[in-house]
Amino acid sequence: xxxxHCHLLYGVDDGAKTIEExxxxxxxxxxxxxxxxxxxxxxxxxxxxxPKEEIxxxxxxxxxxxxxxxxxxxxxxxxxxxxxxxEAFDRGRCRTLAGTRYVLCEYSHDSEYSYIYQMxxxxxxxxxxxxLAHVERYQALYDLAAAEELKNLGVWITVNADAVLGxxxxxxxxYCKKMLKExxxxxxxxxxxGIKNRACHMLKCFEMVSKKFDDDLADRLFxxxxxxxxxxxxx
Numbered sequence: 001x002x003x004x005h006c007h008l009l010y011g012v013d014d015g016a017k018t019i020e021e022x023x024x025x026x027x028x029x030x031x032x033x034x035x036x037x038x039x040x041x042x043x044x045x046x047x048x049x050x051p052k053e054e055i056x057x058x059x060x061x062x063x064x065x066x067x068x069x070x071x072x073x074x075x076x077x078x079x080x081x082x083x084x085x086x087e088a089f090d091r092g093r094c095r096t097l098a099g100t101r102y103v104l105c106e107y108s109h110d111s112e113y114s115y116i117y118q119m120x121x122x123x124x125x126x127x128x129x130x131x132l133a134h135v136e137r138y139q140a141l142y143d144l145a146a147a148e149e150l151k152n153l154g155v156w157i158t159v160n161a162d163a164v165l166g167x168x169x170x171x172x173x174x175y176c177k178k179m180l181k182e183x184x185x186x187x188x189x190x191x192x193x194g195i196k197n198r199a200c201h202m203l204k205c206f207e208m209v210s211k212k213f214d215d216d217l218a219d220r221l222f223x224x225x226x227x228x229x230x231x232x233x234x235x
Contacts, residue, residue: 001035001203001206002034002036002037002038002229002230003189003190003192003200003202004038004076004097004229005104005158005190006025006040006200007040007078008025008026008037009041009058011058012051012054012058013041013042013048014048014193015041015194016193016194019061019065022062023065024195026069028195028200030069032202032203033202033206034200035071036071036072036227037071038074038075039074040076041077041078043094044080045082047080050093052093052094056075059075075095078104078133079103079105080106081106081107085105086122086123086126089128097131097229097230098231098232100231101128101129102129102131103123103128104133105119105130105133109137109139111140113143113146116140116150120153120154124155129155130154130156131187131229132150132155133158133189134159135147135157135158136168136175142175144179147184156186156225156229158185158187158189160188160189161188161201161205162198163175163176164180165201165208187226187229188205188206188222190202205222206218
């Protein structure tokens with residue numbers, strides 16, 4: 001499996017606190033059958049600064065641990081969308097997913113659909129591919145027609161494994177089930193933040209999707225589609 005959304009990089013946001021915790025999260029990822037991870041520290045104005053030099057320094061320290069486990073790690077950003085997003089990526093202030101044209105976008109739970117659509121259009125116009133993080137959190141996308149419209153625009157839709165499993169509440173679980181049935185989901189990611197708190201449940205979710213839907217869907221959401229993002233391939 002490939003995990004494109006993970007807060008495993010220590011000491012840079014609300015994810016792993018120490019290199020030891022990062023190493024433990026990598027070991028758990030290996031145990032679950034994950035072979036590649038895009039580390040996506042938060043950027044959100046006024047909350048998470050995305051300290052680029054520190055991120056790169058910690059990444060280099062962690063790279064040896066990942067290599068020893070046979071896991072490929074690369075860098076990205078979970079960017080809480082604002083009007084400066086294009087400039088931030090054009091100038092290299094923040095990192096795209098694995099150096100590709102894919103951008104992991106986060107919105108507030110009450111962001112208006114018109115804003116999500118407008119900013120997605122803006123990114124696409126400038127040559128980026130928006131990847132919406134945990135869409136189960138956005139009230140505006142509980143209308144499945146809105147999710148369909150975004151997909152038709154060229155936006156990639158992701159949900160968290162925990163939401164699919166029901167660990168984020170019954171409403172999120174029902175929404176994810178509907179999205180999966182309508183084939184509106186492109187990727188399922190862990191969004192893991194620690195070894196105990198908000199831990200990785202990718203394998204459990206893979207098995208659930210395989211059982212309740214089918215093996216082909218599970219392979220697409222956990223392996224082939226996230227691999228396309230990792231390699232920068234275009235659908």
